[in-house]
Amino acid sequence: MASRRERLRAQGLRPVQHWVPDLRDPKVLADIRREAAMLSRHPEDAVIDEWLDTVRDPADWS
Template identity: 75%
Template sequence: MATTPKKSKPRTPKQRMASRRERLRAQGLRPVQHWVPDLRNPKVLAEIRREIRLMAQHPENDAIDDWLDAIRDPKDWS
């Protein structure tokens, strides 16, 4: 008569994440944390808008825009 294997205890989320990280590291990957501006924050949005206004006033703004249009490839944006 065959016996059924004992069920192991359910693993905690912390244990599952540790196993996942081990598998990823075994594949040669490493974790990296990225911090980006929080666009939900009104102060961040206000600062971005302020900086955009300053950049638009740059004396060479039109020349920079023309250069960007000349070198960018719209096919790369998809």
């Protein structure tokens, strides 16, 4: 692993630690579902969805 890290550093990269929600935790899932439900009831939800459909390009996702 050390040699791989050195090769990556030689390429100008550096390690970065990312913390993400633990989707195995029921409390985290409940919070995400609660927040998603609140967002879906936002008065401008349809307008925001329409804008996202306009500006996003799924071809860029791969």
